[in-house]
Amino acid sequence: MNIIVVKDNAAGGKKAFEIIKNGIENGAKVLGLATGSTPISLYNEMIANDLDFSDITSVNLDEYVGLGEDDDQSYRYFMNEHLFNKKPFKETFVPDGKNPNAEEETARYEKIVDEHPIDIQILGIGVNGHIGFNEPGSPLDGTTSKVALTQSTIDANARFFANEDDVPRFAYSMGIGSIMKGKKIVLMAYGENKADAVKEMVEGPVTTHLPASALQNHTDVTIIVDEAAASKLSNK
Numbered sequence: 001m002n003i004i005v006v007k008d009n010a011a012g013g014k015k016a017f018e019i020i021k022n023g024i025e026n027g028a029k030v031l032g033l034a035t036g037s038t039p040i041s042l043y044n045e046m047i048a049n050d051l052d053f054s055d056i057t058s059v060n061l062d063e064y065v066g067l068g069e070d071d072d073q074s075y076r077y078f079m080n081e082h083l084f085n086k087k088p089f090k091e092t093f094v095p096d097g098k099n100p101n102a103e104e105e106t107a108r109y110e111k112i113v114d115e116h117p118i119d120i121q122i123l124g125i126g127v128n129g130h131i132g133f134n135e136p137g138s139p140l141d142g143t144t145s146k147v148a149l150t151q152s153t154i155d156a157n158a159r160f161f162a163n164e165d166d167v168p169r170f171a172y173s174m175g176i177g178s179i180m181k182g183k184k185i186v187l188m189a190y191g192e193n194k195a196d197a198v199k200e201m202v203e204g205p206v207t208t209h210l211p212a213s214a215l216q217n218h219t220d221v222t223i224i225v226d227e228a229a230a231s232k233l234s235n236k
């Protein structure tokens with residue numbers, strides 16, 4: 001794993017953007033994108049730059065079950081607001097949270113992942129080490145599935161909702177196996193509350209208890225962390 005320690009979230013966004021720009025200039029056509037507060041600085045860089053994305057396809061990691069593009073808490077709404085409305089892409093994919101048929105939706109989305117091999121996969125990390133919505137215990141070779149959110153994730157994400165009861169309990173998420181198919185992976189983490197997960201991801205055993213630890217088995221991973229998120233690493 002290539003670890004880059006930056007001063008803050010804004011500097012991390014610039015670093016991640018450099019990687020994307022370099023990738024696109026060298027032929028990358030498909031970006032795997034993530035939601036959460038972490039990638040916002042990267043999306044701001046993408047919007048501010050004149051790099052053209054009209055030939056680029058994006059495939060997002062996950063979506064809350066039950067929420068659609070008009071729900072302002074949905075990940076589709078988030079992506080439209082923070083990136084796609086301001087920077088047009090060729091095509092953008094997010095799981096359809098409004099499809100109540102989980103079997104159908106997860107098969108449909110995994111097919112999308114297969115048909116659009118991801119050149120650069122952007123990731124954040126949950127405080128419990130989840131990537132996408134793959135909670136501790138998820139199979140490290142899993143494909144897109146309907147997942148139940150853990151209480152820790154519901155608590156962490158409640159800040160985006162009017163109250164905790166409004167946080168959906170399920171999501172459709174690309175699996176860890178789907179994520180590992182990305183040719184290059186860039187994971188960003190900022191803030192002290194991510195320090196334990198970052199340490200376990202980098203230095204701990206590869207285990208389903210810490211889903212992001214699976215990335216140790218990928219050959220091209222860059223971790224961009226601020227000093228607080230890096231604070232528990234042995235070799236900073």
Ligand SMILES: N[C@@H]1[C@@H](O)[C@H](O)[C@@H](COP(=O)(O)O)O[C@@H]1O
Binds near residue numbers: 061
């Ligand atoms: N499904 C998303 C993850 O993809 C994201 O990495 C995580 C961290 O969010 P934040 O970046 O706001 O800390 O939140 C959610 O659970």
